[in-house]
Amino acid sequence: MDCVSTGGNVKVLAKAIHSLSRIGEELYLEPMEDGLTLRAVNSSRSAFACFMLSPLFFQRYQAPPDQAFHCKMPIKSVQAVFRSLSSLERSVEKCRIQMNSEKSRLTITLHCKHGLLKTHNLSFQDCESLQAVFDKESRGNVLQAQPRLWVDTVLHFPPSLEEVCVSVSGERVWLKNHVEDDADPSRAMMTELCLSSEEFDHFAISSQNSITFCLKELRGLLTFAESSGLPVSMYFDDPGSPVVLSVSDSVLEANFVLATLSEDSHQHSHSNSKAERCKAQPPPDDFMSDDMDSYLIAMETSELAVPSYEPAPHPCSTNHRARLSSTRQEEEEEEEEELLDRPPSKKFCSLFFGSVLPASTQLTSQTTRSQEVLASDSEDEGEKE
Amino acid sequence: MPLSTQSQSESDEYILVASLDNARNLSNILKAISFKDHAIFNATQNGLKVTVEDSKCLQANAFIQADIFQEFTIRQDVIGFQVNLTVLLDCLTIFGGSTVPGVSTALRMCYIGYGYPLTLFLEEAGVVTVCKINTQEPEEPLDFDFCSTNVTNKVILQSDSLKEAFSELDMTSEVLQLTMSPSHPYFRLSTFGNSGNAHYDYPKDSDMMELFQCTKTQKNRYKMSLLKPSTKALGLSCKVSVRTDSRGFLSLQYLVRNDDGQICFVEYYCCPDEEVDEE
Known part of the structure; x- marks a missing residue:
């Protein structure tokens, strides 16, 4: 791969890296014929982000002859190259990214003012492609607004707030902070604000839903959207199915897929049917039963580089298995609440993914053929951090 | 009073x-x-x-x-x-x-x-x-025996151009390698860290280069931990003179302008790390 970007696009590239760094520890790089993709997934697999930079984004773009080339590297090392955005804006004139697969080296060259040349040779690891399974077009609800509106809205929430709840009904959108059910009511603070449909560039609601998702990743995308001035679209459906945040223009597209909290009622119906199907399971924990949040994003291996395709099994079926993997640590007796098998104090974040993610350790290809690798956040985070 | x-x-x-x-x-x-x-x-x-x-x-x-x-x-x-x-x-x-x-x-x-x-x-x-x-018995300062007649390579740079490089240096690298040469790459700072290596090249005709007098290609490594304190001096200075002598010893001279516009000097001498093996 050999590509060159100039002027303001260098900053866009840097901003993309910075917002990906809010998601995960590793940057997945995939140069393809139709553009360069940069991806990241968080350690609990509940958030996935993808930037697709089209060949026109670059002054010159040359995809590697070998189409199936994917690699990953610590995002920190890439971030270090683009560390200071201000100096980048001030002094960098041109940025060239070259990939040498023989030497396993990614070379980023920054051509700066006064002839200063900064060359960074970063080592990378081969890996399989990382792709979340999502289809934003099929989502019932779409909200699109200028980044300024989102930024101003999010600004009202304290930086420590982890999750935000978005509800739509009629011509209005409500945003409020998500309060844990076990939170002390005397100390909890609620922030709620309402936006009228007129504030949005595009407002299409087919079902009156309320979804809860992590704010951190949204903030990450917003910093990118704000600097590029591009409108942010939010695609969502039922609680529990991922929300897709998207920014695009003619030369780039960014999609952030975030798991959402399952709604209680929704949960119960699911879990009951599931409980019947598998009675042999170790007794799950009913601790904090009223606040079951399973974050799920389906990940797949797309070695064929198919941009997005429907997952063969519906998330629900695998969802169950994902839970099982974490149940073994739970020792509580009650059986009726199938859904509560997560580490007590922390949210249960999991998703299933294919052989894609080497973070799931050295799994042999047989075991990873389909979406059988299931990871719970408890194991995963331990490994990563 | x-x-x-x-x-x-x-x-x-x-x-x-x-x-x-x-x-x-x-x-x-x-x-x-x-x-x-x-x-x-x-x-x-x-x-x-x-x-x-x-x-x-x-x-x-x-x-x-x-x-x-x-x-x-x-x-x-x-x-x-x-x-x-x-x-x-x-x-x-x-x-x-x-x-x-x-x-x-x-x-x-x-x-x-x-x-x-x-x-x-x-x-x-x-x-x-x-x-x-309280004062103590003064020790005899080391004599680095760095004399201008033995200087092989010398450049004078505006500090701003080095400040950026030093603030970005990969601190996971144990050494900073300095290459000075009459031909390409002229003046190069290199680090070899966990995530890979990085080179900062300054062409000899850059606006930031006030003087370029290199007679021989020299590539020396200096311990990052030793050079790190010199960033403080760099931050204060407006110009820096980088010199190496025939033994590879490094001299960094910083011209510092104080609040009243008067000029002072800060000078760092550093021994090179072990002999450089070609990569």
Whole structure:
């Protein structure tokens, strides 16, 4: 791969890296014929982000002859190259990214003012492609607004707030902070604000839903959207199915897929049917039963580089298995609440993914053929951090 | 005022008296070399030279010429003593080291002689603090024997261009490799860290390059941990001269302009790391 970007696009590239760094520890790089993709997934697999930079984004773009080339590297090392955005804006004139697969080296060259040349040779690891399974077009609800509106809205929430709840009904959108059910009511603070449909560039609601998702990743995308001035679209459906945040223009597209909290009622119906199907399971924990949040994003291996395709099994079926993997640590007796098998104090974040993610350790290809690798956040985070 | 009468009556005893209207002119430049506690002070008619060393591999000198001081009286040819630099800096900034224009700490630094403490009279807004810092037996500073006749390569750069590079240097790299050459890559800083290597190349015809005199290709490695303190000096300076001699020793000279526009110098000498093996 050999590509060159100039002027303001260098900053866009840097901003993309910075917002990906809010998601995960590793940057997945995939140069393809139709553009360069940069991806990241968080350690609990509940958030996935993808930037697709089209060949026109670059002054010159040359995809590697070998189409199936994917690699990953610590995002920190890439971030270090683009560390200071201000100096980048001030002094960098041109940025060239070259990939040498023989030497396993990614070379980023920054051509700066006064002839200063900064060359960074970063080592990378081969890996399989990382792709979340999502289809934003099929989502019932779409909200699109200028980044300024989102930024101003999010600004009202304290930086420590982890999750935000978005509800739509009629011509209005409500945003409020998500309060844990076990939170002390005397100390909890609620922030709620309402936006009228007129504030949005595009407002299409087919079902009156309320979804809860992590704010951190949204903030990450917003910093990118704000600097590029591009409108942010939010695609969502039922609680529990991922929300897709998207920014695009003619030369780039960014999609952030975030798991959402399952709604209680929704949960119960699911879990009951599931409980019947598998009675042999170790007794799950009913601790904090009223606040079951399973974050799920389906990940797949797309070695064929198919941009997005429907997952063969519906998330629900695998969802169950994902839970099982974490149940073994739970020792509580009650059986009726199938859904509560997560580490007590922390949210249960999991998703299933294919052989894609080497973070799931050295799994042999047989075991990873389909979406059988299931990871719970408890194991995963331990490994990563 | 008791302070003035006291200093008047004792002034005969002092072998060294140095006064400054603005103590920051001294404290700033001392900060540029404050990476170890022990500082060797050497005063002559020309001014004050303060030396700090580390691991017998690094030496930093700050030169404060006599004319920087409003009063500089010395009653011996050479006066040498050693003090704890951290303590001295704490004393010099005892009023908080305010950077508000118009507010400055006045300093009168006095030394009676061998075995006596270094006495500082500091005054800000009518408040006077007297600090006495015990002096120690001065050690003999290392002689790096860096003489200009042995200099192989020399460049003078505007500090701004190096500041950016130094602020971005990959600190996971154990060494900083400096390449100076009459041909490409002319002047190159390289690091070899956990995530890969990085090179910063400065062409010889860059606007930032004030002087380029390289006669021979030299590639030397210096311990990052040793060079790290020099960033403080770099941050204060407006120009830097980088020289290497035939043995690969490095000399970094920083031209520092103080609040009043006067010029001082800070100099770092550093020994090279073991012989370079080609990558």
